[in-house]
Amino acid sequence: MKTANEKKNKMTTSEKTSKYLMPNFGVRDFVVSGGKGSWLFDDKGEKYLDFGAGIAVTCLGHAHPRWAKAVAKQAAEIAHCSNLYMTRQQADLAEKLVEKLGPGKMFFCNSGTEANEALIKAARLYGKKVTGAEGKKFRIVSAIDGFHGRTLGALAATAQEKIQKGFAPILQGFSYAKYNDLKSFEEQMGDDVAAILIEPVQGESGVTPADPKFLKGLKALCKKHGALLLFDEVQCGIGRGGAFLTSQKMGVKPDGVSLAKGLGGGFPIGAVWLAKPVQDIFTPGTHGTTFGGNPLACAAALETLNVIEKEKLCENASKMGERLGRGLEKIAKKYPGKIRLTRGVGLMRAVLFTEQYPNAAVCKKLRENKLILIPAGCNALRFLPPLNVKASEVDKALNIFEKTIERL
Ligand SMILES: Cc1ncc(COP(=O)(O)O)c(C=O)c1O
Missing domain, CATH: 3.90.1150.10 (Aspartate Aminotransferase, domain 1)
Structure with a gap:
């Protein structure tokens, strides 16, 4: 038997x-x-x-031999210690990313969805800061057929019926406009808008690149309404579009960016960059994570970025x-x-x-x-x-x- x-x-x-x-x-x-x-x-x-x-x-x-060696070396030293403490790997990775993205600060998490979730929270805190009250400026405008992830916040920003179906009530405070259609975004704007969140190339819905003129138009709209321009470069970032960020190639500077996928070269890590004027929006206690940015994930990401640079x-x-x-x-x-x-x-x-x-x-x-x-x-x-x-x-x-x- x-x-x-x-x-x-x-x-x-x-x-x-x-x-x-x-x-x-x-x-x-x-x-x-x-x-x-x-x-x-x-x-x-x-x-x-x-x-x-x-x-x-x-x-x-x-x-990749260099990546595998860096991950094994870090695993043998220390993999995790929580964000109650600082680590050299996290500080080095943040420095490297800021060098590539521009003046600002980083937050690390574990996935693209989490990175977008952090951007959504950052937009709400920004709205509160500029109006002096909660609930006055919190709306986020995102693009129809975009994809930002599967948690309830990221899913609310994902204007696709097949993704949202079954999860009603969807989180409030999101409006949708047509991709590559500036007029459609203009119609959704108002002074209650805290941010526009958009992919410079829509990936999941069939790889549609944004027209650089459209992204520039969004930047002007954000300026007019005192809103943040947030780019989801989870899929198109980290060199995939032929520049470190695809938006850099398109010549448009956002106020915040979400990254994940390629960042760890296969090790799970997500990241958020916020530009200098809004870099301190997350004050102590407003956001956090147990695993995000642990030494093992940061060592994997650092080596990934080193290889991307060295091998051009x-x-x-x-x-x-x-x-x-x-x-x-x-x-x-x-x-x-x-x-x-x-x-x-x-x-x-x-x-x-x-x-x-x-x-x-x-x-x-x-x-x-x-x-x-x-x-x-x-x-x-x-x-x-x-x-x-x-x-x-x-x-x-x-x-x-x-x-x-x-x-x-
Ligand atoms: C543009 C974009 N944003 C967010 C996500 C969600 O990332 P993750 O699956 O790591 O949570 C994806 C995943 O495909 C994506 O393509």
């Missing part, structure tokens, strides 16, 4: 996942066992070109992004009945399919042909390779993509 333990260990990963994990991620049919650089390995020893990078996270590729990965993202973009344009032109269009910046690109070709099915076919992409809104698939992707890997991905599309 087998013991209960023996029976448990005979279960496959898939059986254990469906028995012990909540079903919120739907049915998953792929087991990852490892990765190296731009390649991902499954549990059967098959190798895949990973142009998803864990949804724009592993910006140095998998198992923002430049590589720009160059490889153009190569990828050009290749995708060519394929899109060749198959107009299958592909509607392609768009994006740097190494954040999408191909939008026609109705007859659902992105999930195409994604599966591509995976069978050993290329991993990520679905997005607008029936799109996203290309989000690591920032150190090689030209030969971009060409290989394009080749697999074209052959797969041809045979659809």
Whole structure:
């Protein structure tokens, strides 16, 4: 007779996942066992070109030797000590980010959602400070089809029915306007608006870059109404758009930024930067976190930023992004009945399919042909390779993509 333990260990990963994990991620049919650089390995020893990078996270590729060494070294010294104490790693990371983002201060958390949650709270405290009372200036205007996360605050800023559905009543104090439509934002503005929160490139809903003129217009609107301009660069930041922040490339300076995904190179960390005039908005006791910015997460992020600098990965993202973009344009032109269009910046690109070709099915076919992409809104698939992707890997991905599309 087998013991209960023996029976448990005979279960496959898939059986254990469906028995012990909540079903919120739907049915998953792929087991990852490892990765190296731009390649991902499954549990059967098959190798895949990973142009998803864990949804724009592993910006140095998998198992980068310098990153892995820095994480192991820090884990052997001290991983966590709480924010009751200071650590060199946190101070060094904050200094490095301020150097890159401009005069201001940092707050560290654990995810993109948490970073946006902090921005929302910062906007409310700012409104209270400038009016001298709570509840007078607290409204946040965000863009339709944006994505800011899944907690109740971030979800309230996420103007997508499919994300908000089931969670009524939605947190008050949010209004929505059309992306890349300055007039629509103008209509939503008033002196009760504390901030505009927006992605410089809408990622989840299908990789739509903002028009720089639109972002400049938002900056002027914020100035007129005494509101903060807050950029969610959780997905498009940390070099992905071909500059450290995509908004830097677009030439618009915000009052606050949220970061996560690529920041830790695969280690969970989120961050908020607030510009100098509002850098001290969080006074003692107004916000906090147990894990956020612990020495292990900060060491991982510091090494990620060091490698990005040393290996000139923002430049590589720009160059490889153009190569990828050009290749995708060519394929899109060749198959107009299958592909509607392609768009994006740097190494954040999408191909939008026609109705007859659902992105999930195409994604599966591509995976069978050993290329991993990520679905997005607008029936799109996203290309989000690591920032150190090689030209030969971009060409290989394009080749697999074209052959797969041809045979659809
Ligand atoms: C622009 C943007 N903001 C926020 C989030 C939420 O980040 P996280 O999943 O780390 O909480 C995401 C995640 O996809 C994102 O793309």
